[in-house]
Every structure is written in structure tokens, then in C-alpha cells.
Amino acid sequence: MLCAPPQPSAGITPYFDGQMNQIETMIGPGDPPPYNIINEQGQGKVLLVGDHASRVIPRALDNLGLDENLLEQHIAYDIGTRKLVHHLSQHLDAPAILAGYSRLVVDLNRSLEDPSVMPEVSDDTPIPGNQNMSVEHRNQRIHDFYTPYRKAIDTMLHAFRENGVVPAFISIHSFTPQMAGFVRPWHAGILWDKDPRIPVPLMANLRAHANGFNIGDNEPYSGKHPADYTIDHHAEASGIPHVSIEIRQDLVNTEAGAERWATILDDALRDILANPELYQVWQSI
Numbered sequence: 326m327l328c329a330p331p332q333p334s335a336g337i338t339p340y341f342d343g344q345m346n347q348i349e350t351m352i353g354p355g356d357p358p359p360y361n362i363i364n365e366q367g368q369g370k371v372l373l374v375g376d377h378a379s380r381v382i383p384r385a386l387d388n389l390g391l392d393e394n395l396l397e398q399h400i401a402y403d404i405g406t407r408k409l410v411h412h413l414s415q416h417l418d419a420p421a422i423l424a425g426y427s428r429l430v431v432d433l434n435r436s437l438e439d440p441s442v443m444p445e446v447s448d449d450t451p452i453p454g455n456q457n458m459s460v461e462h463r464n465q466r467i468h469d470f471y472t473p474y475r476k477a478i479d480t481m482l483h484a485f486r487e488n489g490v491v492p493a494f495i496s497i498h499s500f501t502p503q504m505a506g507f508v509r510p511w512h513a514g515i516l517w518d519k520d521p522r523i524p525v526p527l528m529a530n531l532r533a534h535a536n537g538f539n540i541g542d543n544e545p546y547s548g549k550h551p552a553d554y555t556i557d558h559h560a561e562a563s564g565i566p567h568v569s570i571e572i573r574q575d576l577v578n579t580e581a582g583a584e585r586w587a588t589i590l591d592d593a594l595r596d597i598l599a600n601p602e603l604y605q606v607w608q609s610i
């Protein structure tokens with residue numbers, strides 16, 4: 326059931342910071358921060374990111390006018406990825422940055438020029454709270470949710486480089502078993518564009534697994550430009566080694582499944598990440 330959409334100007338809460346500057350934000354008391362960093366001191370030369378790891382809508386946006394059960398479905402977030410990133414972060418001893426809010430608030434894997442960055446419709450479901458937004462309202466969302474996430478990734482990557490490390494960048498997503506009536510045959514998909522250093526051997530290792538996994542090569546989505554904005558913007562542009570990994574959501578929607586797939590990915594990535602030659606800027610793009 327769809328509820329009445331919030332007023333476009335609603336939901337901006339003025340408050341005063343420590344210097345008594347008035348700040349306006351949609352993030353109110355009880356709302357989470359715009360991102361979480363886990364295992365920040367991890368020693369692995371890898372940064373993990375989960376753009377779609379959260380289904381939280383700030384209270385001020387009143388569920389974007391959506392019924393609660395829709396917010397538990399894939400249109401709101403990538404089911405299972407928060408758990409998977411937590412486990413993989415432990416396996417790789419790598420820091421990770423997770424989105425604090427739903428992609429329906431602002432999609433962190435989109436450029437700001439992309440109309441679906443604040444989708445008016447997602448997978449055929451109208452999003453009332455994203456319709457008829459004022460410029461001020463859109464800018465407030467960018468300020469509160471989008472920019473802090475971008476800056477957190479930049480800061481973390483900068484810290485690696487300050488320490489003389491060219492890190493690897495791994496983005497984690499999940500996909501629905503079916504889309505528009507099509508049953509997707511893959512257990513996981515590897516998304517990539519030009520830099521083969523992680524994706525090509527990773528696909529080979531996963532396909533060689535005893536369970537005979539069906540691994541998509543740029544399926545169910547393509548990682549070719551301009552898709553996969555987070556990878557394009559933070560990794561490909563600077564030539565650091567990278568890959569985007571999509572896992573079918575029913576495989577990681579339980580704690581046991583997430584732990585199992587963290588182990589599978591850790592095993593498949595181990596030799597790749599152990600190669601010191603990986604940690605260089607890619608010169609061929």
C-alpha cells in the first residue's frame with residue numbers, strides 16, 4: 326500500500342553544532358550516520374565498499390511514502406551485503422565502508438547526473454517521496470547522504486596512498502534471483518571493464534570451485550562504462566586494481582550464507598591478493 330508522499334520541503338531539521346552554527350540536515354536523532362566504517366585498522370591492502378548495504382530511510386522522509394514491507398525488498402537495498410561485507414572484512418582483515426541509508430534515498434552507485442540517483446520509480450514501483458522534489462530537497466540529500474560517503478571512500482584511499490600502498494578496491498552487491506520473469510542462472514557475477522587483474526583470475530577461481538558455480542562475466546549487470554559509478558569514480562579513474570562482485574541474494578540472506586560466501590570469496594581471492602605485483606597503478610587504461 327502506498328502512503329501519501331511527504332511534502333517536498335519536509336524533513337529538514339535545523340540544529341546547532343558545537344560552534345553554534347546552524348546546520349540543516351535530514352539526519353535526525355535516532356537516525357544512523359551516512360556511512361559506517363568497519364575494521365578501520367585492518368592490515369589488508371584492500372578497501373571493501375557496500376553501496377547498497379542499507380535499507381534505512383531517515384525518519385524525516387517518512388519511508389518515502391512506501392509501505393514498510395517494500396522497504397524489506399531488493400528495491401531498497403542489496404539483501405545480505407551488509408553481513409557479507411562484515412564477514413569478508415574479517416577474512417581479508419580489510420577495512421570496509423558501508424552505506425548508512427537506502428539507495429532509494431540516494432543511490433550511491435550512480436553519478437549525480439544520472440536520473441536514477443533518486444529514482445522516481447524503482448523496478449516498476451513508484452517512489453512517492455522521490456517525486457516532485459525541489460532542488461533544495463535534492464541538494465540536501467546529496468549533502469547529507471551522498472557527499473559524506475564519497476568523501477569517506479576518498480579519505481580511506483588517500484590514507485593507503487599516504488602509507489605508500491596502492492590498494493585494491495572491491496565493491497560488493499547482491500542481485501535478485503529473478504528479474505522481470507527471468508530466472509537468473511548465476512550464483513555470482515563479476516563486473517569489470519578494462520582492468521582484468523582481479524576479475525579474470527577471480528572468475529576462473531570461482532568456476533573451478535568444487536561446487537561448480539555458475540559465474541556471470543559482466544552478468545547480471547555490465548561493469549562497462551558508464552555503469553558501476555563507484556568503481557569508475559574511485560578506482561578505475563586512478564588505476565587502482567578493482568572488481569565489483571554481485572552475489573545472488575538468496576545465497577547471502579542469512580548469517581550462515583554470508584559467512585559461507587565470505588569464505589568462498591576469500592579462498593578465490595587469496596592468490597590474487599597475495600601477489601605483490603597487483604598493488605600497482607594500472608598503466609594500460
Ligand SMILES: [Zn+2]
Nearest residue numbers: 377403498499
Ligand atoms: Zn547493488
